[in-house]
Amino acid sequence: MHEFNWGLLIVVYLFLGGLSAGLFFAAGLANYLEVDGQPAYPRVAAMGALLAPWPVAIGSALLILDLGNWYRFYKLFTHFRWESPMSIGSYLLTIFTGIAFVYAFAWLPEAWRQQLFAKVPATWKQVHRLNMDLSPYRKVIAMVGFPFSIGVGIYTGVLLGAVSARPFWNTNLVAQMFLFSALSSGAAALLLAMVLDKRSPIQTHETKFLITLDIVFIVLELFIILPYLIHGQLSVLAVKQALWLILGGPYTVVFWVFFLGLGLLVPLGIEVSELAPSLLKGKAFHGDRKLALVASSLVLMGGFLLRYIFVYAGQVSSFHKMGMLH
Amino acid sequence: MAMKKKRYALVLDSRKCINCKACAVACKAENQVPVGNTRNWINEARQGEYPKLRIDFEPEQCHHCEHPSCARVCPTGATWMRKDGVVLVNYDDCIGCRYCMVACPYDARYFHEESGTVHKCTLCSHRVDKGDLPACVETCPSKVRVFGDLEDPTSRVHELLATRRYRVKEPQTGNGPQLYYLL
Ligand code: SF4
Numbered sequence: 362m363h364e365f366n367w368g369l370l371i372v373v374y375l376f377l378g379g380l381s382a383g384l385f386f387a388a389g390l391a392n393y394l395e396v397d398g399q400p401a402y403p404r405v406a407a408m409g410a411l412l413a414p415w416p417v418a419i420g421s422a423l424l425i426l427d428l429g430n431w432y433r434f435y436k437l438f439t440h441f442r443w444e445s446p447m448s449i450g451s452y453l454l455t456i457f458t459g460i461a462f463v464y465a466f467a468w469l470p471e472a473w474r475q476q477l478f479a480k481v482p483a484t485w486k487q488v489h490r491l492n493m494d495l496s497p498y499r500k501v502i503a504m505v506g507f508p509f510s511i512g513v514g515i516y517t518g519v520l521l522g523a524v525s526a527r528p529f530w531n532t533n534l535v536a537q538m539f540l541f542s543a544l545s546s547g548a549a550a551l552l553l554a555m556v557l558d559k560r561s562p563i564q565t566h567e568t569k570f571l572i573t574l575d576i577v578f579i580v581l582e583l584f585i586i587l588p589y590l591i592h593g594q595l596s597v598l599a600v601k602q603a604l605w606l607i608l609g610g611p612y613t614v615v616f617w618v619f620f621l622g623l624g625l626l627v628p629l630g631i632e633v634s635e636l637a638p639s640l641l642k643g644k645a646f647h648g649d650r651k652l653a654l655v656a657s658s659l660v661l662m663g664g665f666l667l668r669y670i671f672v673y674a675g676q677v678s679s680f681h682k683m684g685m686l687h
Numbered sequence: 688m689a690m691k692k693k694r695y696a697l698v699l700d701s702r703k704c705i706n707c708k709a710c711a712v713a714c715k716a717e718n719q720v721p722v723g724n725t726r727n728w729i730n731e732a733r734q735g736e737y738p739k740l741r742i743d744f745e746p747e748q749c750h751h752c753e754h755p756s757c758a759r760v761c762p763t764g765a766t767w768m769r770k771d772g773v774v775l776v777n778y779d780d781c782i783g784c785r786y787c788m789v790a791c792p793y794d795a796r797y798f799h800e801e802s803g804t805v806h807k808c809t810l811c812s813h814r815v816d817k818g819d820l821p822a823c824v825e826t827c828p829s830k831v832r833v834f835g836d837l838e839d840p841t842s843r844v845h846e847l848l849a850t851r852r853y854r855v856k857e858p859q860t861g862n863g864p865q866l867y868y869l870l
């Protein structure tokens with residue numbers, strides 16, 4: 362039996378980190394889009410901004426608790442090692458989380474903000490100084506945050522891709538795969554949240570925007586997965602043997618049926634069939650609520666499974682033990 | 688006088704190995720390795736069926752790589768390489784993220800539950816620095832293990848590698864492993 366040094370918490374962490382990156386990206390993008398000089402998707406932008414910081418904050422907390430010595434996590438920030446993806450990633454993640462919280466703050470409705478500060482004792486003057494209206498700076502903050510959100514999305518892949526000892530990971534495609542998966546998860550999570558928000562029902566043009574975004578990212582992800590499989594098959598023996606893990610080996614079913622099928626192609630099919638009539642035939646877009654619910658949930662499941670498969674299968678792959686698996 | 692450069696390595700005459708595991712036992716005692724973990728072990732390779740059976744034994748442990756991927760990925764620099772080539776973990780700086788375990792192509796590391804840090808073969812640097820041999824080398828009854836300084840032309844390891852044919856395991860990892868197996 363192969364022992365797994367990295368387990369489910371790492372999977373959750375990579376998923377949540379990517380999710381935040383995707384939420385921030387989609388929300389920031391929505392903030393920039395205008396129709397006739399008016400913001401086109403202000404509610405999408407608000408929802409995404411308010412949600413974005415939480416997954417990564419929770420994920421990082423989980424990761425710290427997973428360390429052998431969690432109270433030593435500060436040592437990540439007393440060293441900088443440019444060769445270690447984890448070192449660079451820790452800084453990237455911290456900066457990104459900070460920006461995401463500031464961005465969420467900038468989108469906090471005025472009433473909520475006053476409520477929040479009402480809870481702070483009046484004597485804490487320094488804290489009350491922070492009770493500012495940042496809404497004029499939303500676009501600036503989003504622009505500053507974009508590269509960091511992309512960076513976090515890439516980092517979750519590089520963390521694995523940079524490990525030369527694991528042929529399943531060590532290709533130059535994993536980073537992009539994780540990035541596009543993160544962006545698509547973000548768009549899907551936003552769609553899910555807006556569909557579930559009963560107080561202010563999602564509007565058709567918002568569904569259309571998020572579905573379009575998700576289709577783009579899923580297609581990009583497919584364009585990475587395909588060459589990953591093809592290149593792997595044409596690569597050196599160790600990589601080919603590693604790919605066997607998802608081509609006949611123990612992770613075959615989760616990869617093909619649950620990730621690629623249910624987590625990618627089915628939601629893509631649903632979303633395309635929703636969008637195609639309005640795109641190709643000029644018909645009105647309806648945006649079925651239930652279908653959006655199903656598609657976005659499936660995308661999120663797929664995003665989680667991608668991390669799951671990579672974290673586990675990758676650790677099994679190696680240069681020397683593979684022969685024994687056959 | 689400037690100190691001469693050193694490069695410690697192990698040369699293993701694995702054909703002499705009889706799988707008695709004295710090295711593993713000696714290491715456990717010397718380095719207080721917890722039950723269930725090992726810093727060194729014996730690989731078995733079987734060929735054929737009884738009675739035409741052949742089993743090869745091959746001792747393995749941390750290869751003290753020339754380009755250690757474990758040290759490269761370590762986010763705090765807890766894993767580091769001494770000037771004499773010994774790869775060590777500074778336990779005070781190790782946060783227990785286990786990235787190094789994932790990154791070692793030879794699976795030479797283990798997680799030390801009690802301290803929450805990662806341990807592995809130290810080439811018994813605490814003994815070597817006093818002029819003694821690593822515990823496994825001293826114990827091996829069939830003289831499989833030869834320890835020494837590759838930079839020293841008079842050393843036995845230098846002589847063996849100059850005169851005998853040898854191989855290293857999985858050189859394609861790019862790690863530059865420093866366990867030399869005589870053929
Ligand atoms: S064998 Fe593994 S633990 Fe030892 S130096 Fe090489 S990469 Fe590091």
Ligand code: SF4
Pocket residue numbers: 760761762763764765766776780781782783784785786787788804805
């Ligand atoms: S477990 Fe310790 S030695 Fe290994 S990479 Fe993490 S901090 Fe470095």
